[in-house]
Amino acid sequence: MRPAMLLVDIASKFSSDIKISNEQTTADAKSIMQVTMLAAAAGTKLAIMAKGSDCEQAVEALKELIEVRMFDEEGRQEAVAAG
Amino acid sequence: MEIKKGIAVSPGIAIAKPLVIDSEDYRIPRRSILPSAKVAEVKKVRDAFKSAAAELEEVGSDDKLAQGNIKDIFAVHQRFLKDKNLRKKITDLVYNDLLTAEYAVSTTLRDIANHFAAVPDKYISERATDIYDIEKRLLRHLLGKKREDAASISHEVVVVAHELSPTQTAGFDKKFIKGFATDAGGRTSHTAIVARSLGIPAVVGLEDVTRNIDPTATVIIDGNRGVVVIDPDEATLKQYQQFAVQFDRLEKELDALRDLDAITRDGVAVQLLGNIEFPNEAEMIIDKGGHGIGLYRTEFLYLYSQTEPTEEDHYNAYTEVLHVFGDMPVVIRTMDLGADKFTQSKRFAKETNPQLGLRSIRFCLQNLAMFKTQLRAILRASVHGDVRVMFPLISSLHELRQAKMILRDVMEDLDEDGLKYNPNMPVGIMIETPSAALTASILATESDFFSIGTNDLIQYTLAVDRGNERVSTLYSGADPAIIGLLRSVIHDANKARISASVCGEMASEPEYVMLLLGLGYRTFSIAPPMIPEIKKIIRSVTIESCNDLARKVLMMNSEREVINYLRNAAIKVLPEVF
Numbered sequence: 001m002r003p004a005m006l007l008v009d010i011a012s013k014f015s016s017d018i019k020i021s022n023e024q025t026t027a028d029a030k031s032i033m034q035v036t037m038l039a040a041a042a043g044t045k046l047a048i049m050a051k052g053s054d055c056e057q058a059v060e061a062l063k064e065l066i067e068v069r070m071f072d073e074e075g076r077q078e079a080v081a082a083g
Numbered sequence: 084m085e086i087k088k089g090i091a092v093s094p095g096i097a098i099a100k101p102l103v104i105d106s107e108d109y110r111i112p113r114r115s116i117l118p119s120a121k122v123a124e125v126k127k128v129r130d131a132f133k134s135a136a137a138e139l140e141e142v143g144s145d146d147k148l149a150q151g152n153i154k155d156i157f158a159v160h161q162r163f164l165k166d167k168n169l170r171k172k173i174t175d176l177v178y179n180d181l182l183t184a185e186y187a188v189s190t191t192l193r194d195i196a197n198h199f200a201a202v203p204d205k206y207i208s209e210r211a212t213d214i215y216d217i218e219k220r221l222l223r224h225l226l227g228k229k230r231e232d233a234a235s236i237s238h239e240v241v242v243v244a245h246e247l248s249p250t251q252t253a254g255f256d257k258k259f260i261k262g263f264a265t266d267a268g269g270r271t272s273h274t275a276i277v278a279r280s281l282g283i284p285a286v287v288g289l290e291d292v293t294r295n296i297d298p299t300a301t302v303i304i305d306g307n308r309g310v311v312v313i314d315p316d317e318a319t320l321k322q323y324q325q326f327a328v329q330f331d332r333l334e335k336e337l338d339a340l341r342d343l344d345a346i347t348r349d350g351v352a353v354q355l356l357g358n359i360e361f362p363n364e365a366e367m368i369i370d371k372g373g374h375g376i377g378l379y380r381t382e383f384l385y386l387y388s389q390t391e392p393t394e395e396d397h398y399n400a401y402t403e404v405l406h407v408f409g410d411m412p413v414v415i416r417t418m419d420l421g422a423d424k425f426t427q428s429k430r431f432a433k434e435t436n437p438q439l440g441l442r443s444i445r446f447c448l449q450n451l452a453m454f455k456t457q458l459r460a461i462l463r464a465s466v467h468g469d470v471r472v473m474f475p476l477i478s479s480l481h482e483l484r485q486a487k488m489i490l491r492d493v494m495e496d497l498d499e500d501g502l503k504y505n506p507n508m509p510v511g512i513m514i515e516t517p518s519a520a521l522t523a524s525i526l527a528t529e530s531d532f533f534s535i536g537t538n539d540l541i542q543y544t545l546a547v548d549r550g551n552e553r554v555s556t557l558y559s560g561a562d563p564a565i566i567g568l569l570r571s572v573i574h575d576a577n578k579a580r581i582s583a584s585v586c587g588e589m590a591s592e593p594e595y596v597m598l599l600l601g602l603g604y605r606t607f608s609i610a611p612p613m614i615p616e617i618k619k620i621i622r623s624v625t626i627e628s629c630n631d632l633a634r635k636v637l638m639m640n641s642e643r644e645v646i647n648y649l650r651n652a653a654i655k656v657l658p659e660v661f
């Protein structure tokens with residue numbers, strides 16, 4: 001749920017209409033209900049589409065979250081250990 | 084207009100707006116709203132989302148709670164509550180399909196939860212519980228207020244529910260409750276018992292009355308015929324208003340019998356006592372012309388409080404009633420919990436077959452501290468009136484001896500503490516298992532009195548679950564097996580020179596009164612509102628004709644034959660009751 005939350009939070013910062021999809025379903029990236037229902041386990045391939053004035057920044061930010069920050073999972077574990 | 088047929092369990096006619104109650108665990112029923120209400124209903128959804136989110140905000144800002152994982156969980160819930168997409172899905176259901184806010188919330192979130200639960204990845208499937216949590220939170224905000232309303236209503240209503248639990252009925256302001264209609268239940272369900280003790284009409288076993296009921300429509304509950312009319316047309320409403328007037332007139336006629344003796348035309352006296360569930364019902368027995376309590380159920384002490392009742396709780400409940408009755412008999416039955424009456428408690432482990440499980444006296448004999456607390460209070464109260472103690476569900480002499488031994492222990496304790504009690508307090512038993520009925524001659528040697536609990540005796544003898552709608556038609560006091568047992572129990576009691584009364588529902592059903600008199604019973608303990616009607620029947624018959632009727636019935640070999648014969652006989656005696 002937490003990765004979905006991070007994704008929704010970032011998507012919600014943009015005015016563009018953002019969709020995220022796995023092979024079967026497409027979800028509104030700003031709706032936690034729809035994103036969680038994609039039920040993406042680790043290793044699932046996701047496609048991100050955005051339409052609007054800030055669509056490029058939006059895709060870039062989400063791409064960074066998923067590919068570079070890996071949903072902060074590693075950093076999070078350190079934080080838990082420290083806390 | 085919609086007419087629904089159920090089981091009539093308490094007589095009378097009520098005409099009022101419905102108060103629809105959902106129990107917490109029960110699935111929210113699908114119910115429609117009027118098109119004119121949809122804007123307000125949508126607002127209810129939005130408000131619930133808003134107040135639930137605000138509540139979470141508060142919890143989330145609490146430093147103690149708001150750490151690590153928990154903080155994350157709440158943060159996720161918060162995102163759901165602020166998800167416009169989710170909210171729209173729900174408000175669309177309300178707006179387009181005209182469904183209630185609570186149903187739309189419940190069905191939408193349960194769909195999502197089911198979706199999660201079906202995912203093979205365990206991390207994801209376990210998220211279903213988060214969704215249920217969100218559902219509960221929203222429902223609490225939607226229904227929480229409404230639930231309180233059930234306890235603090237200020238206008239007359241009829242209660243419509245799937246089934247009513249003791250906790251729910253205890254919370255009602257009884258002044259305004261005019262009748263009950265429930266999906267489930269049978270003649271001896273809790274709803275039926277409470278309705279009869281309140282003297283309000285009730286129809287149960289309606290299967291789906293809670294579904295599709297319009298909360299603004301008028302509802303008629305006809306507890307004489309077992310019919311519920313939703314949104315009646317003008318003619319039907321008028322007709323029922325007339326029925327209600329007629330019924331009131333009959334009630335008044337019966338009330339006039341109050342001060343007359345319960346005596347047959349040929350001069351045989353019958354003792355009419357009342358069954359009560361709460362101390363405050365005691366007055367009604369006197370009002371209706373009863374001469375004592377034949378069955379004081381004490382389960383309310385255990386059911387309506389979170390903790391086990393103290394000795395003082397018991398003592399106060401007993402003395403409160405004793406003050407009303409002076410020197411009239413008051414039979415206090417020890418705790419008879421288990422099975423249908425104790426389903427909500429988590430104190431007891433789930434049993435696969437509770438009716439045959441650890442209940443009633445069996446439970447008491449395994450929980451001696453609790454049992455002794457009650458016996459101590461009963462003994463202490465015994466100096467304030469004609470108190471008699473009665474053990475339920477006795478199924479062997481051994482059990483009776485164990486219970487009496489504990490009673491003696493408690494007496495010794497009281498002696499040591501220098502507290503007064505009546506050492507000769509009569510000790511009786513309920514005859515409600517086939518084994519007790521078949522060994523009545525043995526049990527009679529160590530009992531001071533018998534009281535026949537026909538409800539359980541019928542269910543155990545005929546092996547029929549009275550609450551199961553699919554087999555409840557097999558449940559009947561007119562079965563030759565039951566009549567045979569009733570006859571042998573009174574025979575054995577007479578032989579041992581102890582009294583035997585009937586305290587089950589059978590004694591308050593007009594068609595059985597003549598039979599019970601004919602078999603030899605002279606004491607009936609019944610729901611207080613039924614006393615005048617039963618008295619009227621007693622005053623209209625002769626013992627000779629009852630004996631004759633019983634002799635004929637004992638020769639019959641089918642339930643159908645017996646019940647038809649008994650009904651015809653009762654109609655001849657008292658046509659206005661039927």
